[in-house]
Amino acid sequence: MHKVFIDGAAGTTGLEIAARLEGRSEFALITLDDERRKDASARREALNETDVAILCLPDDAAREAVALIDPASGTRVIDASSAHRTAEGWCYGFPELVGADRVADARRISNPGCYPTGFLALVAPLVREGLLPADWPYTVNAVSGYSGGGKALIERFEAGGAPAFRAYGYDMAHKHLPEMKRHAGLEHPVIFAPAVVPAYRGMIVEVPLHLGAMANDPSADTLRDALRAFYAGSKVVTVRDEGVPGELLLEQDAAPWDGIELAVFGNEGGWNARLVARLDNLGKGASGAAVQNLNLLCGLPETAGLQL
Numbered sequence: 001m002h003k004v005f006i007d008g009a010a011g012t013t014g015l016e017i018a019a020r021l022e023g024r025s026e027f028a029l030i031t032l033d034d035e036r037r038k039d040a041s042a043r044r045e046a047l048n049e050t051d052v053a054i055l056c057l058p059d060d061a062a063r064e065a066v067a068l069i070d071p072a073s074g075t076r077v078i079d080a081s082s083a084h085r086t087a088e089g090w091c092y093g094f095p096e097l098v099g100a101d102r103v104a105d106a107r108r109i110s111n112p113g114c115y116p117t118g119f120l121a122l123v124a125p126l127v128r129e130g131l132l133p134a135d136w137p138y139t140v141n142a143v144s145g146y147s148g149g150g151k152a153l154i155e156r157f158e159a160g161g162a163p164a165f166r167a168y169g170y171d172m173a174h175k176h177l178p179e180m181k182r183h184a185g186l187e188h189p190v191i192f193a194p195a196v197v198p199a200y201r202g203m204i205v206e207v208p209l210h211l212g213a214m215a216n217d218p219s220a221d222t223l224r225d226a227l228r229a230f231y232a233g234s235k236v237v238t239v240r241d242e243g244v245p246g247e248l249l250l251e252q253d254a255a256p257w258d259g260i261e262l263a264v265f266g267n268e269g270g271w272n273a274r275l276v277a278r279l280d281n282l283g284k285g286a287s288g289a290a291v292q293n294l295n296l297l298c299g300l301p302e303t304a305g306l307q308l
């Protein structure tokens with residue numbers, strides 16, 4: 001039996017992780033009541049007595065949680081926040097990209113952000129294989145359900161009078177930029193244009209590309225085939241067959257989903273392509289990814305308990 005403590009268990013990501021662990025006899029959840037869940041000494045105790053701590057906290061509180069762990073304790077950490085995604089000594093918790101064995105052996109795992117999960121799933125393997133240039137000026141357009149912003153954004157969108165569409169990130173300093181650049185192996189920061197719509201969960205992340213302007217001029221079919229080969233055997237990441245849909249939709253009441261679907265759409269003539277990832281920000285974008293990594297840490301089947 002593996003002891004698991006979710007620090008931030010009352011938040012959006014924490015609650016979804018607990019729901020995925022319900023009924024799993026391999027785990028015993030350590031819980032703090034409402035009065036003590038923000039109490040540093042109660043958290044210190046829980047953080048040090050658990051086998052795995054999953055941090056579902058704002059960045060500062062996640063850094064504080066790590067500092068509360070005695071380095072001599074056996075506690076292993078999965079951090080869902082963006083505090084450690086490019087930090088030394090942390091394994092980036094994207095098993096399909098870094099290798100499931102590396103995640104399984106790590107003591108400190110930093111889970112990818114939801115938007116970077118879509119971007120990196122599309123671009124990192126293609127850059128690694130030399131099919132897309134590392135020095136290209138990439139753009140990422142994305143739309144997310146409002147649960148991506150945690151309790152504060154959920155309250156804003158559910159209070160009445162919610163906006164029909166919220167574009168943001170105009171300072172071009174979004175906290176996801178460093179991990180997108182680092183883990184895709186890029187030479188330049190991407191331009192990231194995120195937006196939120198009044199649906200609870202789900203996201204579409206898109207990378208538009210002028211393939212014809214690249215020196216190697218790859219075809220959309222080549223990119224799709226390379227992604228399919230890279231993720232062959234994955235139950236979590238799938239690649240859509242060739243063919244262009246009329247539209248891609250985010251459902252208003254989508255069920256939780258821990259997979260991610262990638263697509264490559266090319267135009268006639270082959271100059272342009274749109275790389276598209278569809279996922280649940282609370283699934284592979286957060287809580288599903290945390291459970292996948294927890295399974296790996298505990299030597300359990302990687303997709304146990306996931307909603308695929």
Ligand SMILES: NC(=O)C1=CN([C@@H]2O[C@H](COP(=O)(O)OP(=O)(O)OC[C@H]3O[C@@H](n4cnc5c(N)ncnc54)[C@H](OP(=O)(O)O)[C@@H]3O)[C@@H](O)[C@H]2O)C=CC1
Pocket residue numbers: 007008009010011012013014037038039055056057058059061080081082112113114147148149150151152281282285286
């Ligand atoms: N939502 C998403 O789609 C994704 C979220 N993440 C990341 O996961 C982390 C959690 O996000 P999310 O669940 O959405 O956020 P929420 O705001 O929904 O939840 C955060 C929780 O942390 C609690 N908390 C804050 N400070 C402390 C503290 N010092 N000690 C203990 N608990 C504390 C909050 O308490 P209170 O209830 O009192 O406010 C709240 O319950 C964030 O870093 C976020 O960026 C990552 C990927 C996707």
Ligand SMILES: CC(=O)N[C@@H](CCC(=O)OP(=O)(O)O)C(=O)O
Pocket residue numbers: 080081082112113114115144145146147148149150153175176194195196
């Ligand atoms: C819709 C929305 O507000 N999304 C959040 C990101 C959610 C997420 O991925 O969390 P991390 O920041 O921990 O990666 C944002 O843009 O800041």
